[in-house]
Amino acid sequence: MVEASEKITIDLQSGSNSAPVSSEPNYTKAVKAAQLVLSENYVLAEPVNVRDIAKNYGLEVVDADFGEKLSNVAGFINPENRTIYLNSGNPENRKTFTIAHELGHWILHRDKLEKEPEKYAVLYRIPLGRLNQDPVESEANCFAANLLVPKTYLEKHIEKYSDVDQLANIFNVSTEVIGFRLKYESRHSGN
Numbered sequence: 001m002v003e004a005s006e007k008i009t010i011d012l013q014s015g016s017n018s019a020p021v022s023s024e025p026n027y028t029k030a031v032k033a034a035q036l037v038l039s040e041n042y043v044l045a046e047p048v049n050v051r052d053i054a055k056n057y058g059l060e061v062v063d064a065d066f067g068e069k070l071s072n073v074a075g076f077i078n079p080e081n082r083t084i085y086l087n088s089g090n091p092e093n094r095k096t097f098t099i100a101h102e103l104g105h106w107i108l109h110r111d112k113l114e115k116e117p118e119k120y121a122v123l124y125r126i127p128l129g130r131l132n133q134d135p136v137e138s139e140a141n142c143f144a145a146n147l148l149v150p151k152t153y154l155e156k157h158i159e160k161y162s163d164v165d166q167l168a169n170i171f172n173v174s175t176e177v178i179g180f181r182l183k184y185e186s187r188h189s190g191n
């Protein structure tokens with residue numbers, strides 16, 4: 001016979017191991033949230049200044065020396081003191097993406113961030129193409145890409161520039177983010 005306390009422990013353990021991770025990322029939700037942030041902050045032109053936008057949501061942004069050991073960490077957010085820490089060793093466009101990604105968590109996943117900061121607060125340097133399996137991370141990346149490269153601006157520039165490097169410069173993002181956005185729009189061009 002299993003003791004009640006023992007059973008609870010077993011249930012908790014199996015629960016945490018097999019807990020269904022909210023299955024599929026909700027890209028529509030992420031895109032809508034990014035569009036709302038753009039309109040709420042009266043963004044009228046690119047490149048989008050996410051440092052200022054983060055401040056408008058009560059978030060402090062700090063550049064910090066992460067040292068050798070954490071060189072693969074792009075940044076993280078501390079929900080307690082509402083601060084986003086950026087790896088000062090990263091280029092500006094990477095930092096900008098990190099702010100946008102963490103702001104995405106703050107807006108879309110505040111509950112998860114506060115419950116499991118160790119799981120969601122840290123952003124590692126993972127190429128966008130090899131997306132994290134966690135739908136929460138995919139949503140934050142989708143939010144960030146849509147915030148930094150708004151659909152209407154992308155459409156405006158794509159008529160003139162077909163070069164990914166030029167587009168990346170205009171939006172102050174990596175070519176990877178442009179690639180991600182172009183792929184997303186071609187998939188959703190029916191809308």
Ligand SMILES: [Zn+2]
Nearest residue numbers: 120123137140
């Ligand atoms: Zn994240």
